[in-house]
Amino acid sequence: MSEMKDRMHTGDIYYPNDQEIVNFQLQCLDKLYLFNQTRPLEQEKRQQMMKEMFASVGEGCYIEPPFHANFGGHHVHLGHYVYANFNLTCVDDTHIYIGDNTMIGPNVTLATAGHPILPRLREKGYQFNLPIHIGKNCWLGAGVIVLPGVNIGDNSVIGAGSIVTKDIPSNVVAYGSPCKVIREISKNDEIYYYKNRKIDK
Numbered sequence: 001m002s003e004m005k006d007r008m009h010t011g012d013i014y015y016p017n018d019q020e021i022v023n024f025q026l027q028c029l030d031k032l033y034l035f036n037q038t039r040p041l042e043q044e045k046r047q048q049m050m051k052e053m054f055a056s057v058g059e060g061c062y063i064e065p066p067f068h069a070n071f072g073g074h075h076v077h078l079g080h081y082v083y084a085n086f087n088l089t090c091v092d093d094t095h096i097y098i099g100d101n102t103m104i105g106p107n108v109t110l111a112t113a114g115h116p117i118l119p120r121l122r123e124k125g126y127q128f129n130l131p132i133h134i135g136k137n138c139w140l141g142a143g144v145i146v147l148p149g150v151n152i153g154d155n156s157v158i159g160a161g162s163i164v165t166k167d168i169p170s171n172v173v174a175y176g177s178p179c180k181v182i183r184e185i186s187k188n189d190e191i192y193y194y195k196n197r198k199i200d201k
Contacts, residue, residue: 009094013116013126016093028053028072035072036065054078058100063088070113079136084108094129099136105160109145110134135170155185 005021007014035049046065050057053073058080069076069090076092079100088104090096091111098104112129115122130149134140138152141160146152151167158164159175159182168174174181193199 008129009131011128011130013121013128015125016127017125025071028069028074030072032067032069032072036067038065050078055095058082075112085142093127095131097131097133099134099138099154101136102134102138102140104140105142105144107143108140111146112148114148141175157185 002018002020004014004016004018005024008016008021031049031053035046035053038046038049046063050061050063050073054076055074056077058078060081061078061083063084064086066086067073067084067088067090069092071092073090073092075095076090077095077097079098079102081101082098082104083102084104085106085108087107089109089111091109091113093113096110096112110132112132113127114130115127128148132146132148133151134146135152135154135156137155139157140146141158141162143161144158144164145162146164150164152158152164153168153170153172155171156168157173158168158179159173161177162175162179163177164174164179166178168179168181171185172181173183173185176182191198
């Protein structure tokens with residue numbers, strides 16, 4: 001492994017156009033292309049392809065194509081029964097961890113990569129990567145963007161359109177740009193599932 005490829009996972013700045021990185025990335029993207037060409041009835045084929053594409057895949061996971069990822073999901077770790085609606089974008093230049101039973105709405109972006117503020121470094125194409133951790137049983141609404149290095153705790157709900165710039169604890173509802181904790185999940189949520197609509201199950 002080249003020094004540059006190793007630095008993808010250290011948080012240090014590195015040059016992503018290193019030839020070894022580029023060659024490996026193209027192999028990953030080729031698999032991703034084939035996954036996105038599958039037909040809706042080819043569910044077994046999709047499941048097998050996901051096992052080859054992702055770092056790890058638990059039982060019962062479903063990713064709705066089209067799926068987008070810089071490394072085709074190679075650095076994405078899925079727990080059991082993870083669901084992602086269409087247009088999930090994983091900027092997976094380093095690792096992304098998604099816990100069991102987490103639901104991801106359409107057009108969500110999980111971005112591990114960033115670039116230096118200093119113009120001369122950006123001009124040369126340098127970047128850095130920080131891992132993202134999403135806990136178990138979370139719900140990320142449509143259009144959520146999660147930035148590098150963010151951790152989201154178990155059971156938390158991130159409202160649609162939020163930009164998550166810092167860690168979110170477990171068992172909360174959070175939304176906004178930047179995303180902020182609005183309230184804890186409470187006893188009231190055991191009575192009402194949406195506004196004044198009561199749970200009857």
